[in-house]
Amino acid sequence: MLVYTIKRLLALIPTLLAASILVFLFIHLIPGDPAAILLGDTATPEEVAALTREMGLDEPIWKQYLLWLGNVLQGDLGTSVFFREPVLKVIGSGAETSILLATMTMVWIVLFGIPIGIVSATKHGTWVDQVTSGGAMLFASIPTFWLGLYLILIFAVGLGWFPSSGFPSVSDDGGWTNLRYLILPSLTLAAPNAALIIRLVRASMLDVAREDHVRTARAKGLHPAKVAIKHIFRNALIAVAAAFGFTFAALVSEAVVTETVFSLPGIGRLVVQSILRRDYPVIQGVILVIVVLYMVINLLVDLAYARLDPRVSLK
C-alpha cells in the first residue's frame, strides 16, 4: 500500500504541473496590477509602474513562472504582494479556518445525513421517505447566502445564541470554545451538502437492497434493522465514501460564499479577495494547495475504497 501511495503521488506531478501552468496563465491574463491596488487611488501611472518594477512583476510571464516554480520546488510559495508576508503563512491562517469549518460541516453531514438517509431508504415509499427526501431536496435548493443571512438574523442578532461572524482562531482567547463561531456557518454549509448525502445514502442503499446478497442476509433470519445497517448500509458506504471525500475537498474550497456572509478568514474568501487585489502569489499558492488537497483526497478515497471494498486491489 505504501508503494501504491508513493506511485500515486508521483503520478500527480504531471497533473500538478499542468494545473500550475494553467493557473499561472489564467491569473496573469486578468487585467489589473497589484502595485496599483497597493498604492491606492491617488497614485499616478508612473508611480505604479515604478513599484511594479521594484516587485519584479514586469518580467515576461514565462520568466516569472520559472522563478515561481523554482521557488515552489524548494518549498517556497513566494511572498504575498499585498500582505508582504510569506504565502505559506497567509494560507496557513486561512487553512485553519477552512479545515475546521469543513470538519465541523462534515460532522453535521454525518450526524444528519447518514441517519436520515438510512431512515429514508428503509422507509422507502412511505410518507417518512417523502418528507425526508423532499425536505433534503428543498434544502439543496436554497442559495447559501440567503440561508446564512437569515440564520445570522435569527440566531445571532435575534436570539443571541451564537456569534454572528468572524472566527478568532483557536489559539486566540477562548481557545476551542471559539469553535462556536463556526456553528452557524457550518450549518449553512451543511444544509445543501447534507441534503446531497441523504439522497446519496438513500439511493445507494436502495440499489444495494436490490442485490442478491441482501436476500441471503434476510434468509438468515436477521432483524431488518441489522440487514439495513450491516448488510445494506455497509455496502452502500462504498459509494458514499467517495462523496464524503469530495464533499470535504469542496467544502474547503467552495465555502467562499459562506465565508463572505459570515466574514470568516478562510481560504475561499482569501482567494476571492486575492483575485480582487491581484495578489498573484497568494492565488497561485492557494489554488496549488487546493489542487494538491483534491488529489490527496482522491488518493485517500481510493485507499478508503480498498478498505471498504475487498474486491478493490491497489496496484
Place this chain on the structure above:
Amino acid sequence: MALLEVSNLEIAVATGGQLLPVVRGVSFEVKANETFGIVGESGCGKSLTSLAIMGLLEGSQVRITGGSIHFDGRELTALSAEDRRAIMGAQMAMIFQEPMTSLNPVYRIGDQIVETLRQHRDMSRRQARDRAVELLDLVRIPEPGRRIDSFPHQMSGGQRQRVMIAMAMACDPKLLIADEPTTALDVTVQKEVLDLMADLQSRMGTAIVLISHDLGVIAETCDKVAVMYRGKIAESAATGELFSNMCHPYTRGLLNSIPVVDRDVEWLEAIPGRVPTIDEVLSGCAFHPRCAMAEARCESEDPDKRDVATGHTIRCHFAEVGSA
C-alpha cells in the same frame, strides 16, 4: 405428516394499482429426507413459490393472497415477522441461483457463516468460527481453516455455491430450498454441487425443495416433481412415474424440446408460440394457445386438478394415462 404442506397458494404482484395473479392454487407436500422438484420455464411462478415458503416476499411488490403454508406443525402465513425470522435460516434455509452475487462481497465468508450461527445458536465467536470451519470442510472446501478468511471474490463460482450451502446447513435446517442452485455453473461444477447436496441430504435427513428449469437436473435429483406453467402446477408425480408416464401435453412438449447428447434428432419437436407474460389475460387452460390437442373447451374452461394414477395429478381436459 409432511414436513411442508403448501395448499392452494395464491401469489400476486402489485403493479400500477392492480394485483396480477402469478401463482394460482399451488399445492404440494414435502416429507423429511425427500427432494421435491419444481420445474418450469421463466415466469411460471416457481421462484416466487419458493420465496413465499421461505418468507422472503415481505417488503416487495409481491404478496401472498391466499392459501396456506404449513411447516413442521406451524402455519407460516399466520406467524409474526419475528417468529418467522426465528425459523428462517435455522429450520428452513435457502440457496440461490447466483453464487457470484449471493454472498456479501465486503465480508469474509467465515464471518458470514458465523453470523448465521450466532443469530440462531447461543455460541461464542470462537465456537461459531470452529463450527464454520467444520461446515466448510463438510462442503468439501479444501483448507477450510485458511479459506474461512477469504472474501467471496477470491473464490470460484462453484466454491461460492458450496459456501452458500455451508451457510444454509449451518443450523441443521429441516428444509432446504434451492432455487436454481446450479444454473449459473458449468456442467462439471454442477455435477459436484448436486452430488454434494445429495450427500448432505442423506447424512442429515434434510428435506429439499429444488427449483430448476432443467429437466435433466430434476430427473437426476428429485423424488417428486411438479411441472409448473403460468402459475399452476400442470402435472405432478413421483419422478419415475412422471418421466415414464407423461400425461400433460406441456410436460411432453418440454421434454421433446430438449436436445439430448445421447442420440441424434433431426428436428426438435418444439412447442409452438411463446411463453405468456404475466400481464396477459388468458381464458380457459393457460396452455391452450400452444397446445396441439386444444379444443374449444380448453379456451373457455380451466381444467381442474385430477388424478391419473396414485400421487400423479394433472390439470388437463384430455390427457390420459399416456406413454413416455
Place this chain on the structure above:
Amino acid sequence: MTSTPLLRVTDLHTHFQTGGGLFAKRSWLKAVNGISFEIRQGEVLSLVGESGCGKSTVGRTLTQLEPSTSGQALFNGADILKMNPAEFRPLRRDIQMIFQDPFASLNPRLSIEQTLTEPLFIHGLAASRAQAREQIAETLERVGMDPRVMQRHPHEFSGGQRQRIGIARVMILKPKLVIADEAVSALDVSIQAQVLNLIKKLQRDSGISMLFISHDLGVVRHISDRVAVMYRGQIVETGDKRQIFETPQHDYTKMLLSSIPRISERVA
C-alpha cells in the same frame, strides 16, 4: 458439401492486458492461446467448452471485435486478422454474428425496420427504402415473423422473437460464414427448440458455413457437423460430432460428457 475450407484459422492467440499503467507491470490474460481449426463450405463447426475457456473470444476475434495477438485466419484465402478496419468492412457482409442475449443485441431506440435497413444500406444492397423494405419483409418471413412488425421497437417483442430478428439481421446480408455465440442459451427450453430448428433450417437452405459457439453439449450435438472442444484457451479435441459424443478421446471431453444430468437414466 465441398472440401475447400472457407475459413482456416492457424495458431490464433488473443491476449488481454489485465494490469499495468504508468508504473505497474503489465500482466496478460491468455484468453485464446494458440488454436487452429478450419470450417468448410456449408459446414457447422461447434466450439464447445465451459465458461472462461476462451470460446467467445475466438468469435469476437474473427469479427475484429477484439484485436488478435498473433496467428492467421484465412477467409477465402485472405488473412482477415491482418486487415485494418476499412479493409475488413466489406468482408463484414460475408462474416456475420448472432449474439447470445436477444435483449441486448438490438438497439432499443431503433425500430426493427431501422435496424434491418442499416446493414443493407451500408453494404449497398438496397438503393431505396422501398427496396429495403421488400427485402426486410422477405427475410422476416423466412425467420417466421410477420413482416408487419417492422415498425415496432425491440421492447415490444419476447426473447424468442428478438432472437429471430437478430437472425434476420444476419441472414438479410446473405453471409458466407455465420458465427453464432451462445445463440440460444438465453432462451427458455420451449423457445430454444424453435430457434434451433430455425437456425438449422436456414443453414441447410442457404448452405452457409457456421461457427457455433456453445457450452450446451445437447445443443451442440443437435446442430453441428463437427465439434471442437476448448479448454483453457486451447482446443483439446476436434472431430466429427458422432466421434466426439460417442467415442471421446480426451479426458476433458469425457468428463464433460459424464457430468451432464440425463433424464434417460431415471426413466429407464
Place this chain on the structure above:
Amino acid sequence: MTFIASFLSMFRGRKLAIVGLIWLCIVAFAAIAAPLLAPFDPLEIDPVARLSEPGMPYLFGTDHFGRDSFSRAIYGARMAVIIGLGSVVVALITGGLIGMLSAYFTRLGHVLMRGVDVLMAFPALLLALVLMTLLERSVTNTIIVIGVVYATTTARILFGMTLKLKGEVFVDAAICSGAGHGSVLFRHILPNLISPLLVQASFIFAFAQLQAAALDFLGLGLPPEVASWGNMLSEERIYVTRAPWLLIFPGALIILSVFSMNLVGDAMRDSIDPRFKDDIAGV
C-alpha cells in the same frame, strides 16, 4: 405525440413533481411573455418611489433605485431560463462531446480525460471566479463560465455512460453489420444517451441557478443592472431588515424554481435506464 405522453407518464403518482412541473411552466411562460406581463420597465429608475412596500401599483415593492420588483422578478424569470438553458447547452455540447469521443476513441480519451481531470481538480466555484474576473461581467460570459464548470462533470458522466454503451451487444452487432464510427456514435450510442442527458440537463439547469446567484452575490456574475433573481438578492441584501420584501420574493422564486427543477429531474431519473442512474449526480 408519444414523446409528450411518455414524458408525462414519468410523473404518474408524483404529486410534488407535478406541482414542480406546473411551476416551471409558469416560469417559462413568464420568461416568454415578460414584456406583456411586467407592469413597469424593469430598468426604470424612480428615486421618489424607492423602497416602497409591496402593494399597488408595486406588487413586490420597489428596490433602492425605485425599480418595480415585480417587473424585475418577471424579467428575472427570463434570465433564469436563459442562464439555465445556456449553461445546459454549453455543458452538454462541450462536455458531452469530450466525454463521448473520449470513451469511444480510447487513445484520444487518454489525452482529453487527463485534461478534464486537471480542470476537475480546480474547485468549481474558484474556477468560475477566476474565469469571470478574466472575462468581464456579462450574460454570455456567465453562461460560458457556468457551462464550462459543468462541462467537466458532464464529460465524466458521458465518458462513463458511453463506455458502458460501447460494451453493449447491440453496438457490437452494429459494428458487425459494418457500421462506421459516425454511425455507431451518433446512430447507436447517442440516442440511448438522450434521456439520461435530459436528466443531467435538468440538474445542470437547477444548479446553474444557484451557481449564478452565488456569482451575483460575489459581484462576479451578471452585470448588476440585469434583472435577475440573483442580482435582486445580491444588490438589495443590505435591506434585509429595512425592506425585507426585497429578499423574500426573489429568494422564494429561486428556491421554488430550483426545487421544482430538482423534483422534475428526480422524477425523470427514476424512469431512465437503471444502468445510468448512478452516473448522474443530481441531488
Place this chain on the structure above:
Amino acid sequence: MNLKTWSKSAVAGLALMALSGTAWADGMMRYATVGEPPSLDQHVVTSDLATTIAHHMFEGLYTFNAANAPVGLLAAGETISDDGKTITISLREGVKFHNGQDMTSADVVASLNRWGEHGSRGGLLFGNVAGVEATGDHEVTITLNEPFGPWKNLMAFINGGPAIYPASVMEAAGKEPIAPENYIGTGPYKFSEWQPNRHVELVRFEDYASPDGAADGYAGERKAEFDTLRFIPVPDVGTRVSGLKAGDYDYAESIPGDLYADLDADNGVTTILNGGPIFGLVFMNSKDGPLQDNFALRRAIQTAIDKTPALQVAIGPEGLWRANGSFLPEGNIWHTDSGAENFSMGNAEKAKSMAKEAGYDGEPIKFMVSTNYPFHYDKAIVYTKQLAQAGFNIDLQVYDWATLIEKRAQPDQWDLFFTHHGFVPDPILISVMNDNYPGWWTTDEKAALKAKFTASSDPAERQAIWSEIQALIYEQVPTMKTGDVYTYNIASPDLKGLGEATLIWPHFWNVSK
C-alpha cells in the same frame, strides 16, 4: 457508541460551546473594517482604511485640530525665515519609538527624505525642497526653493503623509511599502500582529509620550485606554451591521445611508457621522478620445446631468448627502461657490444643443465604473440614463476596481471614469490638481493658477486663487464632482469618548468602554 448516545453527546457539546462564550475582556476594541488595508506604511499608501489603523501607531510632526488647522504633534514648534524659504522645526523631547529608542532629528530627516522621494504625496512638497538637515538632536531644518504655502497642511495630513519612522527602518526602504516587522512608530498603540485575512492587532504602548493640552481633534492629549485594538475585515456590509448588533464588534465602518434612520433609532447602536464628506468624481480624458480638448463638449455633458436623483438613489436619506458644487464643504475655509452654478443643471435640451455646437456626432463615449463601490455604480447608472436622454451615446463599461485602475492608466481605453475622493484639508491634495493623475489635466491655465496657489502662504490669497481654480474646473471640466456624501459609522453604545462626529478617520485614543 450507538446512535442515540452519539447524538446526545453532540447536542451536549453544542450547548456547551454556545454557553461558554468568554465575555470579551473590556480591554479590547473590535473594529469591523470594510476590508483589509493594503499596507500600513503611511508614506506610500493613501488608503483611508490604512490610516484609520495606522494613525494609532504612526505620528507625523503635525496634525489637525478640530477646526482642521495644522498643529504640532511630534513638533514642539517652528520658525520660518522671512523669505519663507527656511523652516526650522524643533522636535518634542522624550518621545520614544515602539522599539524603545528615542526619536531624534536623524529619524525625522530619514523619514522626510524617504517620503519626499517615494511617498505618494511627498512629491507635492519636495518638488520644491532643496534639502532637509538635522540642525540639532531635536531640530530639523527644511530649505525650500520657493516659498510654499501648503507645507504645513501637507505635513499634518498623515494619509500618504510624512509619518516618522526610525532612521534604521528608512535606510532600507524604497518605493515598496515597509514590511510589518518594521511597523515602528511613536503612537499610543503599537503594532502587535497582522493575521492576514483575520485581523490587524495593535496593543497599548506603555512608554507613550503624549502631547500636552486638552484633546482637540487629533491634537492634544492622547491616552490609550484599551489594551488591544483589533481591526477585523468584514467586507460584507450586512455582516458588519448584524455583527455590531449581535455584539461581536464594537465599531463598524461605512454603513449604507438607507439604514441610517433605523440604526439611529436603535438603542443598541450609536451612529457617528464623519465630519469630512467624501465626494464622487467623474474624470474626463484630456489625453485621448473625443473629450481630449473639446471643453465645449465636456460642458455639454456637465449640463446634461442632474446630480440630485443619483445621490437619492445611491445614498438615500437627505441628511447624508448634499448636492454641493464646492469641492470643499460648507463651513470649511476652502468653501467657494465659484463655478458651482454649473454643478447640477440637468438640462437635457440645452445639453443637446451644446453638444451639437461642440461638434458631437453620436460617437460612443466610454464610461468606466466599478461595482466594488456600490455608490459609484448606482450613480453611474443614473448619469448614463440622463446622458442618453440628452442624446449622448454612452458605452458603460463595468469592471472590478483593479481592472479599472489598470485601464484608466491607458489613455486610449476610456473617456470617462468614476472614482471618489476623501476629505482633504488642502485643495492641493485633490487628485485633479496632480498633472499625472489619469485624466492628465495639464492646460496652461491650470499650470499658471497652480503655480500661484502653491507659492502663496497667505490664507486669504490662497483662498481666492482656489476659487479661480474651481471656476476653471467648471469651465474646462477635467472632472465632475458628483456631490458630497456624509458617511457614517456605527458603534456599540458602550464605547465612551467617541464624540458626535469623526474628523476624518476614527481614532480610539481617549476612548474606552
